[in-house]
Amino acid sequence: MKTRSEIKKEAKAVLGANWGKCILPAFLYSVIVGAASSFLPGVATILLMPLAVGLYMTYALLMNGEVPELGTMFNCGFQENYGRKLAGMLLMNVYIFLWSLLFIIPGIVKAYSYCMTPYILAKYPNVPAQDAITLSRRIMNGNKGKMFVVGLSFIGWTLLGVITLGLTLILHTTPYMYLTEVGCYEEFLNDALANGRITEEDLRVNG
Secondary structure, eight states: OOOHHHHHHHHHHHHHHTHHHHHHHHHHHHHHHHHHHHHSTTHHHHHTTHHHHHHHHHHHHHHTTOOOOTHHHHIIIIISSHHHHHHHHHHHHHHHHHHHTTOHHHHHHHHHHTTTHHHHHHHOTTSOHHHHHHHHHHHTTTTHHHHHHHHHTTHHHHHHHHHTTTHHIIIIIHHHHHHHHHHHHHHHHHHHHHTTSSOTTTTTTTO
């Protein structure tokens, strides 16, 4: 597997080569979800959950050397198997919430356990919603701590974002984090396939 430093180096290179394409999806996602949460909370916020799936697809394509159109995020989120993506994201959030009721720590652990759900929903359209959550849990077995450390590695950038009133978060840190997350997910998935924790049949790669 690639190291965290190698993945972050690749993510930074992608960001540098496609700066505009990288910052716009994260910015629009934040604006849309923030507006929905402020003005149309509840049902509207839930209905927008599949947009996160489209966001991860956009960054997955970028990390794989492609330059997706901005519409990719919306097409993937809302036009292709919308109900499946909504169900997967809703179930994931409900499970995390229920685990959080047992105290904060179990909720955090499960959040890392289920964190690959939107990525799987985006990249593998034949995987059912519940199965995407199960696969995420199996893939993240042994990798939750690694993902936690990845998050910690961005603390300096996050603090800089606070100092700059969010400017560096918009122009650098947030897309950099998404790209790094996608790079980690690719490595975790490939490792799970190589070690038999999941199979291509689980991913329904052939339909």
